[in-house]
Amino acid sequence: MIPEDTIEVMISSLSVNTIKQYSVALxxxxxxxxxxxxxxxxxTKILEFLTEQFKTGSSYTSLNTTRSALSLILSCEIGIDPQxxxxxKGIFKLRPSRPKYNDTWDPAIVLNHIEKWYPLQDLSFLKLTKKLVMLLALTSAQRIQTLSLIRLNNIQFVEAGVNIEISDLLKTSKPGKQQMxxxxxxFLAKPEICPVTTLQYYINYTKTLRKVEFNNTEMLLISVKxxxxxxxRQTISRWIKQTMKDSGIDIKRFTPHSTRHAATSRACREGVTLDTIFRSAGWSIGSKVFANHYNRPLIKSNDKYIFAKTVCNIESH
Known part of the structure; x- marks a missing residue:
């Protein structure tokens, strides 16, 4: 019997969302x-249970989550058992998992919309915040979780732009893997959609707000009230969703997370190398799913800012 204290340490390896998913399955x-x-x-008993779940309509992904949950409490050998x-393999043939989107939206639609939100000093705090969040989401292709974890003391402005270290653990964090x-x-030629200029202005704008209130939060993004x-994450997601809707994106089809899909797809179509896309978005370099999904002729570039520039259609010099 594993000691209770040990079980608590083992459970801490799971994210909150994973624990919620596993709880339903268990x-x-x-x-x-x-x-x-x-x-x-x-x-045999496990297969009987999984078959029952399949008959009730569970998808391949849902059943795979159930298998992982059972492996947690029963045996790690379940996943490699031949049966x-x-x-x-049978489930995949009978009920294959399909991508959430068959197509995606063009980032230019949203960028053209928020480009009109300029000059920055004329914007309300809400509009400024929405613009920054959308620019960060598209030019970095990061998950909303990552954006919510940006800390002020991890932002370093350099001559060419900005470097933002993410010190908190992410969904993809694991031992030995370098942090994001x-x-x-x-974008000197296009200040209306420059993510760095907008970021600088936002930080200066919120200095007073952070001092007036006693929170003085170290997180970059703060509420507008x-x-x-x-x-x-829920608030940031809502800001992105509202901006997408105002730009004309069908939010019944596309969720706020689709900014990641839209940005990486645009970069791939424009010929940015897969390695650059993987690195920018935080995927592993050997990601076969993305490579198989977006296999296009590629051009190489040594410009570390090429991803952001391509998404926003900014010329490289």
């Missing part, structure tokens, strides 16, 4: 076992 497992020992079961592997660093350039707490 609750179904508990009901399926009908009070019997849920820890000492055969592969389990064969079962999931967002690098963005100045008192007491100006740090902005949650």
């Amino acid at each position: 609750n179904k497992w508990w009901i399926f076992c009908k009070g019997e020992n849920i820890f000492d079961v055969s592969i 389990i592997k064969r079962f999931f 660093c967002i690098t963005l350039p100045y 008192k007491p100006y707490n740090y902005a949650s």
